[in-house]
Amino acid sequence: MDKKVYEGFMSDEVTDEMLGEAAKLFSENYGVWSEHAAERMGKFAKAGHPIRLSKERLRNEYLPSEISSYVRVTVNGHLAGNAFACRWSIDGRTICWITQLVVHHDYRERGLAAGLLDEIRLDGDDVYSVMSSHPAACLAASRAYKRPIDTASLEFMKDNAQSIIKASPVGYIRDAKLRGRLFDSEDTSGLVSSVNTGFFVDHAEPLEALAWVRESMDWPLGELLDGHEFILILQARRRSRSRSSSSRRNATS
Numbered sequence: 001m002d003k004k005v006y007e008g009f010m011s012d013e014v015t016d017e018m019l020g021e022a023a024k025l026f027s028e029n030y031g032v033w034s035e036h037a038a039e040r041m042g043k044f045a046k047a048g049h050p051i052r053l054s055k056e057r058l059r060n061e062y063l064p065s066e067i068s069s070y071v072r073v074t075v076n077g078h079l080a081g082n083a084f085a086c087r088w089s090i091d092g093r094t095i096c097w098i099t100q101l102v103v104h105h106d107y108r109e110r111g112l113a114a115g116l117l118d119e120i121r122l123d124g125d126d127v128y129s130v131m132s133s134h135p136a137a138c139l140a141a142s143r144a145y146k147r148p149i150d151t152a153s154l155e156f157m158k159d160n161a162q163s164i165i166k167a168s169p170v171g172y173i174r175d176a177k178l179r180g181r182l183f184d185s186e187d188t189s190g191l192v193s194s195v196n197t198g199f200f201v202d203h204a205e206p207l208e209a210l211a212w213v214r215e216s217m218d219w220p221l222g223e224l225l226d227g228h229e230f231i232l233i234l235q236a237r238r239r240s241r242s243r244s245s246s247s248r249r250n251a252t253s
């Protein structure tokens, strides 16, 4: 049987060696630039070439504060996947934003992404969010945070997305532009809950996944366009400690 080990680290515990391994995992498994990437983003983004990240960029952009965290999973000692999260507060609520999630090609579709997102949770997180072109990243979040995606509160996303994004310490999140019918009733593009991030990753694999997902469910986040990603924002379910204290309160009232 495979030996699967999840480990979590707060930002100040993450070593350069861990980031070096994470950068390698990302650069070899995340995805490739789309055919429009070079004209929209610059010559470095050559169509079909892998998207790369350095460990310096991981540290500066993905772990920007001490309440950022990193989780990884190894299978039989090999790094099989990892995730980064950044946290910030708004109106007394803690937002936990998944800034990166990658699973090695050889280890996909066996629940590792959902396991990583479950592992990254902290008591005190009030809201979870992810921006991703891959429907599986959204499905993994909905599984980890126990909010089935087809029943996720679109109203909550509609009412809170803009203020959450604007309060982010992460530049690319703050600059993301909300798109889709959820945020603009006159939007007829087919987008529902999306962000224009101007990030031209090739969408062949996410679109294939989307078609497959749509065969079995009513996908609520709409279409996926070039340069765009889905946005999913979920309210945390309170852990049993608060449930039991509220049931105690109910029992004595």
Ligand SMILES: CC(C)(COP(=O)(O)OP(=O)(O)OC[C@H]1O[C@@H](n2cnc3c(N)ncnc32)[C@H](O)[C@@H]1OP(=O)(O)O)[C@@H](O)C(=O)NCCC(=O)NCCS
Binding pocket: 029, 030, 031, 099, 100, 101, 102, 103, 104, 107, 108, 109, 110, 111, 112, 113, 114, 115, 130, 131, 132, 133, 134, 135, 136, 137, 139, 140, 143, 208, 209, 210, 212, 213
């Ligand atoms: C997105 C990614 C992290 C998913 O990792 P994974 O370990 O295969 O995901 P899981 O096995 O935990 O699956 C999560 C859900 O997605 C579904 N899923 C996974 N891969 C899928 C695919 N290719 N097509 C359709 N559904 C898929 C699973 O069935 C599961 O759904 P369920 O909870 O309803 O059963 C992985 O495909 C990846 O690294 N992709 C490239 C990088 C990327 O796009 N990252 C997201 C950016 S934030």
